[in-house]
Amino acid sequence: MCLLDPHRSVLLLIWWTGCGWLLRGVRRIVAARRTPGLRRRRRRTAAGTSSVAAGALLLAFPVASMDVLTTAAGRRRPADRRGVRRGPARRRAAPPPAGSPDPTL
Numbered sequence: 001m002c003l004l005d006p007h008r009s010v011l012l013l014i015w016w017t018g019c020g021w022l023l024r025g026v027r028r029i030v031a032a033r034r035t036p037g038l039r040r041r042r043r044r045t046a047a048g049t050s051s052v053a054a055g056a057l058l059l060a061f062p063v064a065s066m067d068v069l070t071t072a073a074g075r076r077r078p079a080d081r082r083g084v085r086r087g088p089a090r091r092r093a094a095p096p097p098a099g100s101p102d103p104t105l
Contacts, residue, residue, distance in 0.1 A: 011062060011063070014058060014062040014063070014066050015058075015059060015062060017058060018054075018055045018056075018057075018058030018059040018062070019055065019059070020055070021051050021052075021054050021055030021058060022051070022052055022055030022056060022059065023055070024048075024051050024055075025047075025048045025049065025050070025051030025052030025053075025054075025055060026048070026052060027048070028044055028045070028047055028048030028051060029045055029048035029049065029052070031044070032044035032045045032048060033045065
């Protein structure tokens with residue numbers, strides 16, 4: 001029923017995005033705080049906090065905040081992409097964990 005009206009469809013999309021950002025932020029904060037020995041814990045906690053704030057703002061003021069938050073997310077996207085590109089190289093360069101089978105056998 002709400003997909004028949006374009007305005008309601010956009011509002012539903014905004015709410016869906018806000019809930020996703022809110023939950024992703026909570027997940028990041030919990031993972032950063034509960035994982036011992038995690039590098040850059042403060043940065044990950046700050047990223048989670050900003051995601052929670054953006055999701056809450058999007059849910060509270062959906063239409064007014066959508067333009068600002070999509071611009072902010074678009075600027076943050078290249079930073080996320082750098083981590084995706086560097087991750088596999090870091091995993092290959094890291095020593096194997098203790099107790100893992102020897103890959104040379």
